[in-house]
Amino acid sequence: MKVPFVDLKIQYNLLKKEIDGAIQSVIDRTAFIQGEEVKTFEQNFAKHYGVKNCIGVANGTDALYISMKMLGIGPGDEVITVANSWISTAEAIVQTGAKPVFVDIDEYATIDASKIEEYINEKTIAIIPVHLYGQPADMKVIKELAEKHNLYLIEDCAQAHFAEFEGKKVGTFGDVATFSFYPGKNLGAYGDAGAIITNDDELAIKMRMYANHGAIKKHQHLMEGINSRLDSIQAAILNVKLPYLSQWNEMRLKNASYYDDILEGIGDIITPIVRKNVTHIYHVYCIRTQHRDELKTFLETNGIETAIHYPVALPFMEAFSNLNYRPDEFPGTVSIQDQILSLPMYPELKVDMMNYVADTIKLFFIQKKQ
Numbered sequence: 001m002k003v004p005f006v007d008l009k010i011q012y013n014l015l016k017k018e019i020d021g022a023i024q025s026v027i028d029r030t031a032f033i034q035g036e037e038v039k040t041f042e043q044n045f046a047k048h049y050g051v052k053n054c055i056g057v058a059n060g061t062d063a064l065y066i067s068m069k070m071l072g073i074g075p076g077d078e079v080i081t082v083a084n085s086w087i088s089t090a091e092a093i094v095q096t097g098a099k100p101v102f103v104d105i106d107e108y109a110t111i112d113a114s115k116i117e118e119y120i121n122e123k124t125i126a127i128i129p130v131h132l133y134g135q136p137a138d139m140k141v142i143k144e145l146a147e148k149h150n151l152y153l154i155e156d157c158a159q160a161h162f163a164e165f166e167g168k169k170v171g172t173f174g175d176v177a178t179f180s181f182y183p184g185k186n187l188g189a190y191g192d193a194g195a196i197i198t199n200d201d202e203l204a205i206k207m208r209m210y211a212n213h214g215a216i217k218k219h220q221h222l223m224e225g226i227n228s229r230l231d232s233i234q235a236a237i238l239n240v241k242l243p244y245l246s247q248w249n250e251m252r253l254k255n256a257s258y259y260d261d262i263l264e265g266i267g268d269i270i271t272p273i274v275r276k277n278v279t280h281i282y283h284v285y286c287i288r289t290q291h292r293d294e295l296k297t298f299l300e301t302n303g304i305e306t307a308i309h310y311p312v313a314l315p316f317m318e319a320f321s322n323l324n325y326r327p328d329e330f331p332g333t334v335s336i337q338d339q340i341l342s343l344p345m346y347p348e349l350k351v352d353m354m355n356y357v358a359d360t361i362k363l364f365f366i367q368k369k370q
């Protein structure tokens with residue numbers, strides 16, 4: 001049996017008529033840039049979050065960069081974020097001229113909120129928690145710290161569309177939240193796409209302007225900006241998919257709980273540890289084992305695709321070697337780095353596929369013992 005890591009074709013086949021129609025409609029009207037699809041998506045996405053503003057942008061990395069730039073973050077500033085994330089979180093900080101300050105992870109693989117305060121100094125300007133794998137960071141503690149120290153709070157929700165912390169959607173705790181709609185995300189476009197949400201109207205105008213060459217009206221460039229608009233065709237696709245997001249998240253949750261059951265007690269496998277009072281949306285189902293690399297190869301040989309999120313943590317990436325971070329500063333991150341393995345996860349993943357994944361893992365450990 002073959003089990004792909006994700007299968008984006010299933011949803012396309014399901015929604016083919018609607019998606020093809022939505023794309024064709026943009027083409028028929030040649031409304032490629034800033035068409036009505038973008039406005040519709042921004043309004044609907046903001047409504048789902050109960051926030052005043054959504055700004056569609058080109059991708060989730062730009063969403064972070066634009067947010068920070070328009071909050072005035074730049075050279076001389078320090079921005080606290082988590083040691084284990086996709087490179088964008090740190091990359092965008094560096095692009096503003098600020099310094100990324102990494103904090104170790106907790107048992108839930110999100111930023112260890114209890115350690116953040118020791119990194120706060122007079123240069124600290126913002127905290128960027130990442131709701132990694134779809135699991136919310138400890139927003140109660142993080143929000144209190146941001147308020148206490150008067151810091152901007154930017155939530156990186158690239159992997160956490162509609163995830164909740166204590167019944168409230170993550171992305172609504174901070175000043176700004178950023179999203180990626182990279183195709184494999186829980187809400188994925190058919191190319192690069194992203195968005196920013198905020199309740200701050202003035203900031204929203206600035207961010208919209210900056211993402212559009214510093215102009216709201218054509219040729220009225222009130223500031224220097226960049227070109228990072230949400231593409232109309234991508235917005236059209238997102239409009240078709242958005243109404244299904246909650247249902248798809250529930251299907252992922254169901255799959256995750258099935259995996260939890262069938263993987264229990266196999267070898268040294270540790271299934272995802274979930275924080276109390278959160279809704280994890282399982283963008284990634286990440287297990288841990290001391291035998292990660294061997295198991296990954298074994299699964300691949302047996303037709304099961306897996307991934308690693310991420311093989312090298314941010315402080316140890318060559319790109320950030322100038323910051324001179326040491327492994328002993330991040331014991332939590334270091335301890336899982338060689339153990340994490342992401343199993344196939346998508347809403348339509350079938351029970352027999354998950355059974356096959358669990359049986360193959362079982363076989364791996366049986367053969368290891370012999």
Ligand SMILES: Cc1ncc(COP(=O)(O)O)c(C=O)c1O
Pocket residue numbers: 059060061062085086088089130156158159179180181182192193194
């Ligand atoms: C945690 C995190 N932050 C930021 C991004 C950046 O998003 P994009 O790929 O749309 O630029 C991603 C996407 O992979 C991500 O997973």
